[in-house]
Structures are given as C-alpha cells and as structure tokens.
Amino acid sequence: MKKHLLLLTAALSCGLFSYAQVSFGVKAGYSMAGMSAKNIITDNTPYEANTKTLPAFHAGVIADISLAKNFSLQPGLFYSAKGAKLHQISTGPADEIEKVVSTAHLNYLELPVNFLYKRALGPGKIFAGFGPYLAYGVGGKIKTEYEHYASRESEVKFENKEDYAAGITYVKPFDAGANFIAGYELKMGLLLSVNYSLGLTNTSPYESETQKNHYLGISVGYLLHKHK
Incomplete structure (x- = not known):
C-alpha cells in the first residue's frame, strides 16, 4: 500500500511539473520566535509560563507552481531557528517554589506548503x-537559570523520550502546524513577504509540560527562473 502511494505521489508530481508553470527561488529572513508553554506544578494545577520572543532567522529554497490564473502552490524547504525565553515556576529539592528562566534555541528543517492567491x-x-x-528538529541548546541554584546549559536531543538525564533536554x-503568509512579488522576481507560523503540536515529551512553537517572520526572496 505504501509503495503504491509513493508511486501515485510521484506520478502526480511529475504531471504537475509537466503542465504547470513553475518558478524556483531562494528566500531568507528574520523571525521573532516564541512559544506557548504550560507546566503542571502542584495538585495537578496547570501553570502557564510567561514567555518572551527571541530573535531568530530562516533561510531556504521555494518552488512556485501555478495552478490557475490567480492561484499557485508554493512549497519550500527551510532551515528555521525557533525557541523562546520562558519564565516558569518549578519545585526545588525541598519542595520549595523555584523561579526558573529558560532560553531555548531550537533548529529545524521545515517544509511549508502554502496555497496562494495572487x-x-x-x-x-x-x-x-x-x-x-x-518540521524536523536537527539541533539546539537550552540555558536554564534558577533563582537559588547555579545556571546550567543542556543539549537538546530530538527524541520522544521522557528522561531527565544530566545535561540533556x-x-x-516532529513539529507541525499552520502557516499564514502575505506579500508582494515583482515581475523581475524579487518578493517580500510576512508570515506567521502557528505550531499545533505539543513538542515536549514530558508529561508535566506542554509546549508549542510559533514565530512571526519577515522575508526577502528571489524567483530564479520559469519554465512550462
């Protein structure tokens, strides 16, 4: 079944590129990366973490496939930096309430597929x-600062594993969600765009946490060539 699905997808892709007008290009820009985060601290009470955005970036390649007079399909493949600064509350070794500030830098390979009206x-x-x-995670670091204890830095491992190993988070x-985009494209190929990426999946494997990525991006791109 999987083999037949792959063959069908390949056939449809070949047909689409054969009959549609296609442009290829590059795109990069600045992002304001953030997260929505909740923790459960005591008595199963959820605590919504105070999060702040971090400066980040994205860069990659795009294809613009004309579907009809005013409609096109625009897939892309990007190296995308995400993350946030999270102000949280946790319990210390003596069950005291501990204020924690975590700065997470997460790097992903991201595949958006946008349907555009032009x-x-x-x-x-x-x-x-x-x-x-x-999106698929490829690397990252998290720096954690405590109110009463020494700060520490941990390496991010992208695994669906609930483990509190020292030095590893x-x-x-996988991260998935919705993307919203608007912009302007010049005839010579230059394009400017603004997009908002809204994560819809919980990226934390820890039972007491819920974390979802989001970012606002500003991009500049260039469509290199067209053919039919």
Whole structure:
C-alpha cells in the first residue's frame, strides 16, 4: 500500500511539473520566535509560563507552481531557528517554589506548503495564502537559570523520550502546524513577504509540560527562473 502511494505521489508530481508553470527561488529572513508553554506544578494545577520572543532567522529554497490564473502552490524547504525565553515556576529539592528562566534555541528543517492567491497590482502582484507545515528538529541548546541554584546549559536531543538525564533536554522530533503568509512579488522576481507560523503540536515529551512553537517572520526572496 505504501509503495503504491509513493508511486501515485510521484506520478502526480511529475504531471504537475509537466503542465504547470513553475518558478524556483531562494528566500531568507528574520523571525521573532516564541512559544506557548504550560507546566503542571502542584495538585495537578496547570501553570502557564510567561514567555518572551527571541530573535531568530530562516533561510531556504521555494518552488512556485501555478495552478490557475490567480492561484499557485508554493512549497519550500527551510532551515528555521525557533525557541523562546520562558519564565516558569518549578519545585526545588525541598519542595520549595523555584523561579526558573529558560532560553531555548531550537533548529529545524521545515517544509511549508502554502496555497496562494495572487492579484496584479502595480508593477507586480500582491499575494496572500495559508497552508500546513511539517518540521524536523536537527539541533539546539537550552540555558536554564534558577533563582537559588547555579545556571546550567543542556543539549537538546530530538527524541520522544521522557528522561531527565544530566545535561540533556529531550524534545519531540516532529513539529507541525499552520502557516499564514502575505506579500508582494515583482515581475523581475524579487518578493517580500510576512508570515506567521502557528505550531499545533505539543513538542515536549514530558508529561508535566506542554509546549508549542510559533514565530512571526519577515522575508526577502528571489524567483530564479520559469519554465512550462
């Protein structure tokens, strides 16, 4: 069944690229990365962590596939930095309440697939759209500062594993969600865009935590060539 599905996907992809007008390009930009986070501290009471955004970046390649007069499909593959600064409360060794500040830098390979509506305006086209994304973690670091204890830095391992090993923080390898995008494309290929990426999956494997990524990005890109 899986083999037949792969063959069907390949056939449809070949057909799409054969008959559709396709542009290839590069894209990069600045991101304001953040997280929504909740912890359970005592009596099964959820505590919503106070989070702040971190400066980050994204860079990669895109394909713009014309589907109809004003509609196109725009998949991409990006190296995307995510994370946040989280102000949390935890319990210390003597069950005292401990204030904790964690700065998480997480790196992903991200595959967004956006459905775009384009309309001619001035010397180019204005566009807007949305679509899903899937990301896979490739590396990261987390620095944790405690109110009463020494700070520590841990390596991020992207595994679905609930383990409190020294110097290691586990994060689920896959992240998925929705992407919303708008921008302007010039006839000569230059494009400017703003996008908001909303994580819909819990990336923490720890039972007492829920964490979801999000970021606001500003990008500059260039479509290199077109063919039919």
